[in-house]
Amino acid sequence: MKKIDKKRLFERLNNLIKDYVVYAPKGKDFGKIEDTSEIKRESINVRLSPKQVFLPQEEALFTFKQGDIKVPENNEKYILFGIRPCDAKAIALLDKNFDTKDFPDPYYIDRRKNSILIAEACIEPESTCFCTAFGSGPFESKDADALIIDRGDYYLIDGNEKALSLFDGLLEDDGGEKILELKKKAEDSIKSPVVEGIDKKLSSMIDDPIWDEVSRKCITCGACTYLCPTCYCFDIQDVGKDDKYMRERVWDSCMFTVYTLEASGHNPRKEKEKRMRQRVMHKFNYYPFLYDEYGCVGCGRCIKYCPVNVDIRKIITKIMEV
Ligand code: SF4
Numbered sequence: 001m002k003k004i005d006k007k008r009l010f011e012r013l014n015n016l017i018k019d020y021v022v023y024a025p026k027g028k029d030f031g032k033i034e035d036t037s038e039i040k041r042e043s044i045n046v047r048l049s050p051k052q053v054f055l056p057q058e059e060a061l062f063t064f065k066q067g068d069i070k071v072p073e074n075n076e077k078y079i080l081f082g083i084r085p086c087d088a089k090a091i092a093l094l095d096k097n098f099d100t101k102d103f104p105d106p107y108y109i110d111r112r113k114n115s116i117l118i119a120e121a122c123i124e125p126e127s128t129c130f131c132t133a134f135g136s137g138p139f140e141s142k143d144a145d146a147l148i149i150d151r152g153d154y155y156l157i158d159g160n161e162k163a164l165s166l167f168d169g170l171l172e173d174d175g176g177e178k179i180l181e182l183k184k185k186a187e188d189s190i191k192s193p194v195v196e197g198i199d200k201k202l203s204s205m206i207d208d209p210i211w212d213e214v215s216r217k218c219i220t221c222g223a224c225t226y227l228c229p230t231c232y233c234f235d236i237q238d239v240g241k242d243d244k245y246m247r248e249r250v251w252d253s254c255m256f257t258v259y260t261l262e263a264s265g266h267n268p269r270k271e272k273e274k275r276m277r278q279r280v281m282h283k284f285n286y287y288p289f290l291y292d293e294y295g296c297v298g299c300g301r302c303i304k305y306c307p308v309n310v311d312i313r314k315i316i317t318k319i320m321e322v
């Protein structure tokens, strides 16, 4: 582990903005910055997750006009500064879905391969955090290129060559500073539900009455899925304006009534309990079946921002009790 003076790190980041698109916490949300003076956190984690960098809410796949098709090029390089370890893990999960051998997604991959993830340890996790349920933790570094730990005027930093080389000449010896206690305190403050075996349990719960019970309060607004760093459902549509046409990809949500509406008018998931079941099944049954990992990282956004207090930790606990 190394030590880096905060002021000097921010000066360096300001210089890097000439060559990189830099994203960082900007108050409530995560966004592109032009200067490090914009970096500000209103809470431990940001509301809009870093998935927007690699899977924007709206993006043009190509533009077209009378047979002339243009695919946008993207040669940008990205630094994602100050993401949380849970969000770094969520990006690793998105990689599994978009960077596949059979169906690689060039739009996602182009942005992702040119990115550097600098995660920041959570010294005081929020009451809604439960990353430890999924083998991660507030000081987990494995899914990021570097991990920084805030120590007041300086950060402790560890990472790979790609990330550390950004700060060449600024890294000092850490003087043997120990972070074990800090890490343990942060981990101990997190109350996570037990999830082990939930994937197998869910396999026989497709017709369980639990879905009606856990979805009763839901108003199907979709906030949980839009804010979720691992949710990646999208729709594709053609839009035209002023003689310009484009095919665009936009976020979609399995919580919306029309998500599975077919052209015939038939809708296999008309009832909201079926949609809640889909959301839970995807994260805790289908995802582990496909990728051997749960599709949730315990960031807590869906708990914090649900307008009617649907709490996925309580749903997990209820499933485990069946
Ligand atoms: S945020 Fe809450 S109310 Fe909205 S769809 Fe999700 S669970 Fe339902």
Ligand code: SF4
Pocket (backbone or CB within 6 Å): 224, 227, 228, 229, 230, 231, 283, 295, 296, 297, 298, 299, 300, 301, 302, 303, 312
């Ligand atoms: S399901 Fe909820 S807690 Fe899990 S990753 Fe998505 S937003 Fe975070």
